[in-house]
Amino acid sequence: MDEDTRYEAVRSRDGRFDGEFFFAVETTGIYCRPSCPAVTPRRHNVRFFATAAAAQGSGFRACRRCRPDSVPGSADWNVRADVVGRAMRLIGDGVVDREGVAGLAARLGYSARQVQRQLTTELGAGPVALARAQRAHTARVLVQTTDLPITRIAFASGFASVRQFNETMRDVYASTPSELRAAAPRGGRAARRSATPTAGVPLRLAHRGPYQSRAVFDLLAAEAVAGVEEVGGEPGRRTYRRTLRLPHGTGIVAVDERPGAARTASGAHPGGWLDARLHLTDPRDLTTAVQRLRRLLDLDADPYAVDERLGTDERLGPLVAARPGLRSPGAADPEELAVRALVGRAEAERLVQRYGKTLDAPCGSLTHLFPEPAILAGAEPGGTLGALATALADGAVRLDPGADRDDAEAALLALPGLDARTVATIRSRALGDPDVAPPDLEIPDSWRPWRSYALQHLRAAGEWEQR
Template sequence: MDFERCYRAVDSRDQRFDGWFYTGVTSTGIYCRPSCPATTPKRQNVRFFPSAAAAQGAGLRACRRCRPDAAPGSPQWDVRADVVGRAMRLIADGVVDRDGIPGLAARLGYTERHLHRMLRAEMGAGPLALARAQRAQTARVLIETTGLGMAEIAFAAGFGSVRQFNDTVREVYAIAPSELRAARGRHQAPVGAGTITLRLAYRPPLHARALLDFLSVRALPGVEEVRDGTYRRGLRLPHGAGEVALTPADGHVAATLRLADLRDLAPAVARCRRLLDLDADPVAIDATLAADPALAPAVAAEPGIRVPRAVDGFELAVRAIVGQQVSVTSARTTLTRLLAARDRVDHEVGGSDGDRTPGQPHDQRGLRGFPSAEEVLGVPDEGFGMPVGRRETVRALARAVADGELDLASGGDREETVQRLLALPGIGPWTAGYLAMRAFGDPDVLLPTDLAVRRGAAALGLPDTAKTLDAYAERWRPWRSYATIRLWRAA
């Protein structure tokens, strides 16, 4: 938050800093993104804030031109493993709306008072204010993209009353909810009930083809698909089922969400952003990797490579276990059998359409969320289609998750979770590292024993034994996860 560095970023309208901090202009009472196209404010009228909630707490309203509340998330909070970083991810996933501040504090293992103190010190606002800022953004999206009544929007966005909703929208946007809808009404797309369309911002560059390539070859029938430049998948969300279509475009990812319960909008958006790694800082990452002459040509040819992550930690853990020491194609075949066995069990108990969004066409009901831990435990032995040892590892994982002994959410403690994973029979360093990279968002994971990683290293003229590659990769810190993706592509 150095004033001179922040002011230079604002003066140059540098998009890379959107979401890192927010610019408050005291003379106008407005806060903006660093890249706002408005005239650069005078120094004496400028204050910088670490969060939108902090700016709102200072009595400033969001700029209607640059929409700072819809800026990319801070890459710092996206990758940090400390308590504040974890808290920010859990708040984004709607934990405060569902469980309140006590629930958030319990998930993090701190008292409410101490948690409030830590967030105030780093974010300039407490957990309730941070959640309130998110509710305001969710409300704006629903106001502008749906035809729902204001009372429905208020409760879907997480507000406790319509009055609280009205007061917050007026305070954050300096306009009544009805006026906000009227101002954007002509831009509304005709969509069905429970359907929301929005743009997910990111920091350029974004190598969309690399993301879609990675997801396409691993796509599980009935759960996800990649077609015509769009990734679609079913979602298992806190209040019900959902489905999303994500289409990378210039400067944003177009998202169309179909939700059984609109209270799941904020967690659905957070999970989609996490899946595509949209809060990364690609310029900083590529600069570090390009400093290595062996990687420089690949970085120049394909800037903006992201780490494809996950919408569901349990799903990725099952995928990782099934994928141990087998090809991607073989793992996909085995997982498809497991999904078919889940569907047979559902059909036998009369729940085959349980994850289909109301109003969803019958021919699209196949895009369901990945099975829950409880559903996996209900699959009979013959439904797994894998060696006994691997089957029992999947079951041990499912039991630990179902019993609450293992938290695979992005807001969990990474080190503790990795240690608990390693304590399960059949889970070793490769599986734990793979999950740390893709499920928990650790930006600095190398998988030196991975065959494809070593093949990619050899293709680029790098050391290709596990030990020598591990030592060489020290120069790529703290972005070894991104180097791993590039080595996979080189292979």
């Protein structure tokens, strides 16, 4: 998009582009999402940025009305397999906060200077600034939804000091943390009276465009592994819950199914959100847990681009019309997904009961974490499962958010006994590749680059079985 096209999106308050770019108003010093309901500024007063971090780095503060820091992430970071896309996925997972820029660069196979240069050139902000923007958003969520002491929130959000935390919050939100807490919406203040990270942080997980939650929850229910996952309630009002192994502790997350929003008068679907609660043993894991949920539920997809391409196909057109915004679910834990894709649901449940770590505080039917690859490699070293677990444990196969998809696929195919269809499932689900087709199914090239989504339409229509 050129800047004139972006301005037209701002003038029409087009929510399709929330998170794809940001605009700032020089006369007010505020930056917004494209769909901000405020009066449209004059064109000569507007600047455009690829990321919130770039707008913040240029001295602009986040709009209090449209909250541009809480929009869905750019769909580019799901689709792109280059170093910038891989870097953004890793930053979203909290790698810079945990390992620094040097750790990010090492995972990408580049020098820190190269990563800095590429991100700054394309996005207008380097890895430190991008991570800072993410920390500020995490801090705002904790400030406004929990009663945690401000000092604890500072370190839980990844800040090195309380002073750095206070300065960042003033720069980004033009408010102190105490002022942000006082200004929290009434619902947030009510939830805070009983909410702590161990009791559950309430969140709204935003998405752009239509979202077929029923199809996603149907798939999650069909795949749920006892002890680690559960789906309860009636269709249309279900809740998906699961355990998570996180960098600093463990978590139990819950997401509510939400009926699709109606079309607007213009025929478009507005964006929306899914309600979630995160029960964390360590609040430092909030950002990572949220990003892993977003990847599992495919919340950062661009349904407009997918539906526009697939909707013109003779076979897929009626399916897209019936389920606009259908997603291609990913994985909350890529290594777990790889093992489950290989062994199936029943065997996965056996592995959980035999080798999974029991939670310190089980919650209903959620009692275990899925066993780590190193545990499986030592306990069952033989066969294909042993080969896969060993490769995951020693890093011969990488499935983290910054992994190179082609390299991972080649490494998986080199393992004894791992068939091409299972590898295709791992590439689509664990690595979040939007353009994967199983080798035993004829898929036309016209479905590129959204073949993973095309298969979900076939599955939802009962024309293809995913395993």
